[in-house]
Amino acid sequence: MQETQDTIFADIPELKWVESREEGSPRGIKSYVLRTSYLRTFQLEAIKKYYPIYGLTFQEEKISFKDIFGNDKPVIIEIGFGMGTSTERIAKERSEYNYLGIEVFLSGFSKLMDQVGKQGLANVRLMRFDAVQVLDSMIVDGSVAGFHVFFPDPWPKKKQQKRRLIQAPLARLLMEKLKEGGYIYCVTDWEEYASQMLSVFSETEGLENPYGGFCPPLSWRPTTKFEQKGLAQNNPINEVWVEKRSFKK
Numbered sequence: 001m002q003e004t005q006d007t008i009f010a011d012i013p014e015l016k017w018v019e020s021r022e023e024g025s026p027r028g029i030k031s032y033v034l035r036t037s038y039l040r041t042f043q044l045e046a047i048k049k050y051y052p053i054y055g056l057t058f059q060e061e062k063i064s065f066k067d068i069f070g071n072d073k074p075v076i077i078e079i080g081f082g083m084g085t086s087t088e089r090i091a092k093e094r095s096e097y098n099y100l101g102i103e104v105f106l107s108g109f110s111k112l113m114d115q116v117g118k119q120g121l122a123n124v125r126l127m128r129f130d131a132v133q134v135l136d137s138m139i140v141d142g143s144v145a146g147f148h149v150f151f152p153d154p155w156p157k158k159k160q161q162k163r164r165l166i167q168a169p170l171a172r173l174l175m176e177k178l179k180e181g182g183y184i185y186c187v188t189d190w191e192e193y194a195s196q197m198l199s200v201f202s203e204t205e206g207l208e209n210p211y212g213g214f215c216p217p218l219s220w221r222p223t224t225k226f227e228q229k230g231l232a233q234n235n236p237i238n239e240v241w242v243e244k245r246s247f248k249k
């Protein structure tokens with residue numbers, strides 16, 4: 001059986017805050033489009049059962065990763081995890097890190113919540129909100145070990161390109177949130193967006209590209225559905241890895 005997202009919004013109203021903000025304020029440029037999600041019973045149950053344990057709610061105050069995860073492991077933030085396939089695999093296989101996954105797509109959010117809850121992945125927390133606002137409001141400068149941005153929406157039409165996530169303002173924000181030596185890892189199957197990523201990061205003061213160009217595929221990143229679609233259309237997969245420079249005194 002399927003229900004619309006309204007069923008879960010009645011129980012957990014903060015999950016609707018992304019929509020409420022859109023309704024209540026003049027529309028800024030967003031990197032996503034909100035669509036109604038239809039949720040299966042297992043997704044509804046996963047949110048009810050696991051949101052209190054693994055969910056984080058948007059707030060206008062900075063958070064402490066130590067309080068949230070209960071340890072000092074370095075924290076990776078993933079922006080736009082989609083259905084969460086990569087997040088789940090990486091969190092299990094690279095458990096020396098904590099992961100904060102941020103996604104607005106409720107169906108994907110609840111699917112990953114189900115996996116995380118069932119497997120008891122203690123190093124994962126999930127948020128349903130606009131990642132840009134989360135970074136701005138909740139994340140302390142110099143506190144993040146890495147960012148993952150896998151297959152961000154390419155917004156291919158010229159008129160839509162202002163919606164792309166990887167642009168100068170976000171690159172600066174990511175740089176500010178990173179610890180020294182922390183990384184940003186982006187992957188895309190949209191060639192021209194890949195070049196944009198390289199140039200945006202190269203123009204961001206404080207970031208450096210140890211590869212000088214695209215980086216070779218990293219063995220620990222699993223293939224996602226989006227990637228498979230891209231490969232089926234013979235789109236090249238380009239990977240970009242940059243690091244926040246260490247400032248030695």
Ligand SMILES: C[S@@+](CC[C@H](N)C(=O)[O-])C[C@H]1O[C@@H](n2cnc3c(N)ncnc32)[C@H](O)[C@@H]1O
Binds near residue numbers: 032080130131149
């Ligand atoms: C093309 S999908 C890729 C999903 C996944 N990373 C993958 O590789 O399969 C991009 C995702 O980013 C999400 N997204 C875009 N902008 C976002 C934002 N500002 N905050 C949170 N999620 C966002 C969209 O909802 C969408 O699910």
